[in-house]
Amino acid sequence: MSIVESKGLGQRYGRRWVLSDLSLKVSEGITILLGPNGAGKTTLLETIVTMRRPASGSLHVLGLSADRPRERREIRRRTGFLPQHFGYFSNFTCREFVEYCAWLKGVPSKQTRALAAQALDRVNLADRAEEKMRALSGGMLRRVGIAQAIAHEPPLVVLDEPTVGLDPQQRIDFRNTIRLLSANMNFLVSTHLVDEVAHLSGEVIVLSNGRAVFIGTPEELERRGNAQVVGDTAMERGYSAALAPSTTEGGQ
């Protein structure tokens, strides 16, 4: 089953089309959305979590249409989102913030506390639950960000550039957390760091100029780069090959 399916999806800012005629299917598990800056990754993710309405084409998330108000609401209930610039209320404690987010996701007030505690526990922040958000390090904040995204136990969690600004150790911790959580949830993670793919992914989508130029497994992406000389690793070479104009037809 496809977690996300788009057909001819378009999205624009004013007259500039950021996504155009984007057709893709995202399978269950962890999917990495790869692409250079300005490729349209954030716009696509924001459209998937219904922050933006599709300007053209169709988008189905978890089998629900992103164009119908009731189904959009249901999509919101069933998705979690960590934006690239993770905004939070600095004077809330971690628990309060996660509870607040869970409530916004439609969780009844009586259940928010237990779910927030569980989510913080899952990201190894149970002992920091009562600390103010402003007291946390960058890595911990990302973990709270994940906690708020998973607190309502959504089938799909969307993470936009979650490892930006993290040091190597924090990245490793972060990846471990995602791997553990992926046993129960599907993840769609955007990044412009190619090496993330090898560590996390079951599936890779490479986006360039608002179009999917590759959809496949990490291995397929590596193979794509066999003839490419740009890049230090096989994955980087595959990525460069996917972005090259001659390969814009995609990897499938």
Added chain:
Amino acid sequence: MTPLRYELRRGVIVVILPLLVLLHSLVVYRLIWPNTAVWLNMSSAVVAGNILSGPLAAAMAAWIAMRERRRRTEYLRLTSARGDAAAPAIELLACVIVVLIAYTVALIGGIAKVIFQATWSGPNWAWIGVGALGLVLLTVVGYFLGRLLPKLWTPPLVALICYVYSGWNLGHSGKPWAYLSPVSQQDVSVFRSINSTMLLGQFLWYCGLTALLVSVGVWVVGISKSRPNGIQTIPIAVSLAVSTLGAVVVVSQHGRFLERQHDVAYRCSATQPVVCVHPAFAKGLPQLSQLFASLEAKLNGTPASFSRVEQLDRSPQLHPTPGAGRFGLDSLSEADLQYALSDYLDWANIGGPACLERSMQESDSAANVQLVRSWLVNSMAEFQPTGPAQIERLKWFRSLTEVDRRKWFRENYASIASCSIPDSAFGG
């Protein structure tokens, strides 16, 4: 509700709440008549407290409305399964709750100041409620502006505009449109009731405008992320109609906030002369009786003599019972009790405002009348002579015995009443 509880515990609200209480209470305490416990005055003071707490409430709401931009938390609103308006609704609700708590605390303070000594009636709940709605309206306006202009200077600007507008509007009190403002300071009189039609108009206007802003806000949020539909415009149309109706009702009252005089069951002294006061001022009756008895003793034998005086509003439209004199009384403070005598003398035309004006223009005879008045109202010690000649006249007048002064007063009453008593009357 969990999020609301957390919103209410947020830093800015925790800091602002006591400040709101302080500012509102400050106005209330300043406007409550000294030494006097009158519910109507307390109600008026609580409503007028909006002049300081209103701008602060609006600024606080604007600041909270900007949080989404400051904290980059737009994603929370736009991915909320409870709808795009859920997060703003919680924020706005928290602001409204805080200002209502502040208003209620100030109200309780006002009640505490009055409750043990009040002798008449009770709080005007309708007016107090409308005042609370005015404060809520200011809060919603502030929130709306904060959303519209999420800049750092927005909250102070909102506070400034709100304060300046309120001050300007108070300066135009009495104009038909002045009562559309959510901030009003109304001088009250225990002899007049509040115009209930005006209150109804204000209620509709405040409610309608608040609902209009909220529904427009919800609509704007709605159209930005999903297709608008006709149902969303119904609340806008209804609230627009309600606010328009309210505005029409308010303006149609032509600034008449107080009704005509209503019948008063006076409380009167048992001794002569009979002094009658409004029941709300009953506590001042013993002292007033003494003061008026002393005045009557001096006026005895002149046309200004009286056997009954009644407290009344200073409005010239109100008249005492035939045969009775009248006086105004603003509060039961020493100064105002004393001033009641002056007020009676004004009414009896002994050195009244016209004469006082002449004394300002350095008319000797008018200044002489003021000297006599100071004796009548027991404040000769405070009389300020304007020159050496008047010092001499004061010295002469003081040298008389009380009996001689009264005799002298009766003899010179006609020229005193006509504000033309010559210098020669003071011992040649």
